[in-house]
Amino acid sequence: NAGVTQTPKFQVLKTGQSMTLQCAQDMNHNSMYWYRQDPGMGLRLIYYSASEGTTDKGEVPNGYNVSRLNKREFSLRLESAAPSQTSVYFCASGAQGNTEAFFGQGTRLTVV
Amino acid sequence: GQQLNQSPQSMFIQEGEDVSMNCTSSSIFNTWLWYKQDPGEGPVLLIALYKAGELTSNGRLTAQFGITRKDSFLNISASIPSDVGIYFCAGLVTGNTGKLIFGQGTTLQVKP
Numbered sequence: 001n002a003g004v005t006q007t008p009k010f011q012v013l014k015t016g017q018s019m020t021l022q023c024a025q026d027m028n029h030n031s032m033y034w035y036r037q038d039p040g041m042g043l044r045l046i047y048y049s050a051s052e053g054t055t056d057k058g059e060v061p062n063g064y065n066v067s068r069l070n071k072r073e074f075s076l077r078l079e080s081a082a083p084s085q086t087s088v089y090f091c092a093s094g095a096q097g098n099t100e101a102f103f104g105q106g107t108r109l110t111v112v
Numbered sequence: 113g114q115q116l117n118q119s120p121q122s123m124f125i126q127e128g129e130d131v132s133m134n135c136t137s138s139s140i141f142n143t144w145l146w147y148k149q150d151p152g153e154g155p156v157l158l159i160a161l162y163k164a165g166e167l168t169s170n171g172r173l174t175a176q177f178g179i180t181r182k183d184s185f186l187n188i189s190a191s192i193p194s195d196v197g198i199y200f201c202a203g204l205v206t207g208n209t210g211k212l213i214f215g216q217g218t219t220l221q222v223k224p
Contacts, residue, residue, distance in 0.1 A: 004154075033212060042118070042200060042216035043155070058211070090154055094212070100145065101202075101212055103154030 002026050006091050006104035013081045013111045021076040021107050023091030031094045032074035033101060034058075034066060036087040043090065049074055081111045115139075118201050118215030125191055126223050133199060133218040134185040141203030144177050144184040149198040149217075158199075159186070191222050 007022045025032065030051045035043040035058075045058030047066040055066050063085060065077045074093075078085060088108050094101040118135045125131060135144070143162055147155035159170050161177035161184060168175055174187045184201055201215040 040216065043214035045213060048211060100157050100160050105154050
């Protein structure tokens with residue numbers, strides 16, 4: 001029972017490089033989320049998708065793009081990484097009307 | 113935008129003591145959730161609250177959804193060493209499908 005799977009688990013990027021963080025869920029959930037976690041800042045919402053085909057900005061969307069490829073997958077893209085994007089990124093999913101979001105294990109990203 | 117203020121930021125207590133933490137917001141939420149995060153892991157749901165005034169327990173944990181719908185608290189009774197971790201409150205934004213906002217977290221340390 002995989003739940004929410006994120007890849008990669010760790011990544012180091014140079015400033016200006018691009019990359020895509022992958023997320024997939026096998027719980028048939030409609031809603032999916034991307035958060036970043038920084039010390040003392042809690043979890044801040046980057047983007048979310050309430051259903052397949054829709055995406056909306058969260059609290060800190062600048063510097064990121066997302067794609068809801070299908071119901072299972074929600075990817076986060078950094079087009080030109082900056083050191084300020086060094087963080088732990090979490091993907092989560094939840095059933096529509098039920099906000100008990102379930103989290104992946106996280107991706108630890110360092111931008112040098 | 114919507115913000116959740118969680119307090120205290122950190123707590124260091126003796127094993128066996130009771131713990132209380134709370135979240136407040138200037139906005140109304142129609143769902144409150146409490147999560148715990150262990151080091152290196154994603155947050156895991158502890159308690160979900162769906163109705164104003166609701167009081168829900170999960171073992172030694174008790175949480176309440178404030179009457180005004182702008183606050184919630186979590187109590188842990190008779191703390192044990194495995195309660196160590198970061199506790200987050202989260203709220204679903206009223207009238208907005210799927211937008212789940214988190215507090216800054218309370219770091220709990222328990223001294224055996």
